[in-house]
Amino acid sequence: MQAEKRSGKTGFLYKDNVVGYIFAAPFIISFLCLTLIPMALSLYYSFCNYKIAAVPEWIGVQNFANLLRDSTFGHSLLVTIQYVIIGVPLKLVFALFVAMLLTKPTRMQGFYRAVYYIPSLIGGSVAVALVWKQLFGSRGPVVSLIKSLGATGFNFFGSTTWAFVPLVLCNAWQFGSSMLIFASGLKQISKEYYEAAEIDGAGAVKRFFSITLPILSPIILFNLIMQLISGFMTFTQAQIITDGGPNYATNYIALNIFKEGFAFQHMGYACAQSWVMLLIMAAITGIIFKTSSHWTFYES
Amino acid sequence: MQRKRAILNVVYHVFVVAFGLLMIYPVLWMILSSFKLKSEILGNKAPFLPSVWVFENYPNGWQGSGSLTFATYFRNSIIVSCLGTLGTVISSAMVAYALARVNFKGRKFWFTAMIMTMLLPGQVLMIPQYIIWNRLGLVGTFVPLILPKYLGWPFFIYMMMQFIRGLPKELDEAAMIDGCNKYSIFSRIILPLLGPSIITTIVISFYWIWDDYMGPLLYLSKPALYTVSLAIKGFADAQGTNFGPMFAMSSLSLIPVFLLFLFFNRYLMDGVTAGAVKG
Numbered sequence: 169m170q171a172e173k174r175s176g177k178t179g180f181l182y183k184d185n186v187v188g189y190i191f192a193a194p195f196i197i198s199f200l201c202l203t204l205i206p207m208a209l210s211l212y213y214s215f216c217n218y219k220i221a222a223v224p225e226w227i228g229v230q231n232f233a234n235l236l237r238d239s240t241f242g243h244s245l246l247v248t249i250q251y252v253i254i255g256v257p258l259k260l261v262f263a264l265f266v267a268m269l270l271t272k273p274t275r276m277q278g279f280y281r282a283v284y285y286i287p288s289l290i291g292g293s294v295a296v297a298l299v300w301k302q303l304f305g306s307r308g309p310v311v312s313l314i315k316s317l318g319a320t321g322f323n324f325f326g327s328t329t330w331a332f333v334p335l336v337l338c339n340a341w342q343f344g345s346s347m348l349i350f351a352s353g354l355k356q357i358s359k360e361y362y363e364a365a366e367i368d369g370a371g372a373v374k375r376f377f378s379i380t381l382p383i384l385s386p387i388i389l390f391n392l393i394m395q396l397i398s399g400f401m402t403f404t405q406a407q408i409i410t411d412g413g414p415n416y417a418t419n420y421i422a423l424n425i426f427k428e429g430f431a432f433q434h435m436g437y438a439c440a441q442s443w444v445m446l447l448i449m450a451a452i453t454g455i456i457f458k459t460s461s462h463w464t465f466y467e468s
Numbered sequence: 469m470q471r472k473r474a475i476l477n478v479v480y481h482v483f484v485v486a487f488g489l490l491m492i493y494p495v496l497w498m499i500l501s502s503f504k505l506k507s508e509i510l511g512n513k514a515p516f517l518p519s520v521w522v523f524e525n526y527p528n529g530w531q532g533s534g535s536l537t538f539a540t541y542f543r544n545s546i547i548v549s550c551l552g553t554l555g556t557v558i559s560s561a562m563v564a565y566a567l568a569r570v571n572f573k574g575r576k577f578w579f580t581a582m583i584m585t586m587l588l589p590g591q592v593l594m595i596p597q598y599i600i601w602n603r604l605g606l607v608g609t610f611v612p613l614i615l616p617k618y619l620g621w622p623f624f625i626y627m628m629m630q631f632i633r634g635l636p637k638e639l640d641e642a643a644m645i646d647g648c649n650k651y652s653i654f655s656r657i658i659l660p661l662l663g664p665s666i667i668t669t670i671v672i673s674f675y676w677i678w679d680d681y682m683g684p685l686l687y688l689s690k691p692a693l694y695t696v697s698l699a700i701k702g703f704a705d706a707q708g709t710n711f712g713p714m715f716a717m718s719s720l721s722l723i724p725v726f727l728l729f730l731f732f733n734r735y736l737m738d739g740v741t742a743g744a745v746k747g
Contacts, residue, residue: 187650188572194559198619199581203588206596213596220602269484276481282733283488286495289729289736293679294697295718298704299498302711307510309497315512341491345740352741393587401589404681408701422591429595430686442592449589 288344
């Protein structure tokens with residue numbers, strides 16, 4: 169019995185290579201079936217005219233040529249970039265501000281952090297999107313407040329200029345994860361740096377820019393990349409709050425791909441859009457990584 | 469000096485509390501609105517607190533807009549979230565163990581693949597994945613929402629890997645000498661020690677699946693299978709300007725998430741930072 173068991177340990181099933189593949193099997197299956205094959209399919213369909221349940225018809229680069237002339241797609245790219253450029257820095261600044269605000273060691277710190285995390289907890293839900301739609305709607309409390317300040321006739325969702333503001337705010341409002349990540353970074357900064365700087369007469373602003381920011385820079389990079397990716401792909405909020413309107417002002421790229429693919433049944437064309445989007449995102453992320461060595465600082 | 473410090477302290481707490489109230493104002497507004505008369509929810513004369521507390525919004529909302537009530541939608545959400553969470557925990561723990569502790573050929577490659585998948589936005593794959601599920605005849609069932617969760621979720625695989633890496637390797641070696649093999653090391657050593665990470669995974673994956681909107685929107689076509697998130701969107705559209713019941717159902721839909729947060733918020737917050745900061 170004992171001998172059998174011992175020989176079993178060296179048997180086929182107990183080899184590291186076999187054990188590894190058995191335990192990693194779920195991910196390997198999903199990587200092949202739910203990531204790799206879909207990506208290959210998507211690449212193929214992007215060169216096809218394709219409707220669900222129809223035979224794909226190869227049309228070469230026609231879809232990509234059409235994209236260049238498609239003003240809806242161009243506009244959708246433009247508003248997505250606007251959303252990201254305004255929304256992501258706003259969210260990160262906000263997250264860092266709250267993280268710093270809550271570093272003060274008080275007995276309430278845990279409670280405060282929990283309360284400030286609530287928006288992130290629920291922000292992605294349909295319930296909040298529905299609330300947001302009314303909160304910033306033409307008769308909601310925010311517009312009432314703005315009107316009482318004198319801007320009569322103001323309306324977020326009726327205006328192509330202002331409709332994106334509630335969406336950006338809804339995104340920035342969910343600053344919780346970035347805040348927690350910043351907070352754990354701030355905790356690791358040695359107090360000695362600040363003490364030394366204070367003795368040298370550096371003010372709070374100087375200390376922030378020459379100690380806090382440089383030391384946090386790797387964490388800023390991490391948060392920036394994460395928020396960029398999720399910002400580029402914003403969907404639920406835009407679909408529920410504005411449905412891309414008014415007049416395509418908030419027709420973000422994920423929403424546009426969704427409509428193109430499922431509402432208009434242009435699945436090949438939608439796949440082509442996904443690929444263009446992916447390449448743009450990869451390029452932007454790549455550029456940020458490449459340039460990050462100039463502005464991130466690693467303590468040795 | 470002492471006095472100045474005390475005053476600054478008070479100013480600090482007042483500011484943090486006031487700012488915190490502003491942050492949760494939308495949530496308060498939603499909950500209070502769910503108890504209001506229709507005429508008091510919107511408009512520039514809308515009061516902050518309801519003048520009469522209207523509880524009927526809840527039973528009225530629960531009835532839904534068609535022949536189905538919210539009991540069906542909550543049941544569907546619970547089924548999808550529980551089965552999905554179970555799958556996430558089991559499969560992610562397995563994969564994390566393989567990638568963190570087993571020295572197999574190709575480990576580096578699969579680790580890189582896992583990180584790439586984590587960074588790949590799901591929306592890019594929404595159309596081809598839909599096509600595949602459609603070809604398998606599974607669109608219109610829970611399968612596309614649940615089955616993938618049994619195949620590992622990169623975010624949680626990574627989180628658990630970080631945790632496993634923090635466990636001393638000597639434990640594995642000692643167990644090996646005592647006659648454990650790679651399978652029993654997983655079940656007897658790693659899995660029990662993974663406890664906190666498993667709780668974090670349960671809490672976060674449950675609420676992510678509960679909140680998911682795009683998945684149900686793509687894959688569920690019959691109202692009898694709608695999850696709560698999909699149902700309240702349809703309910704809101706059907707109710708038009710009758711906002712009370714809509715706010716009531718929205719508030720209800722957030723209760724499971726709030727309960728998890730109330731009991732497990734430390735685990736939840738640990739999970740959020742696990743990927744970003746070492747140690």
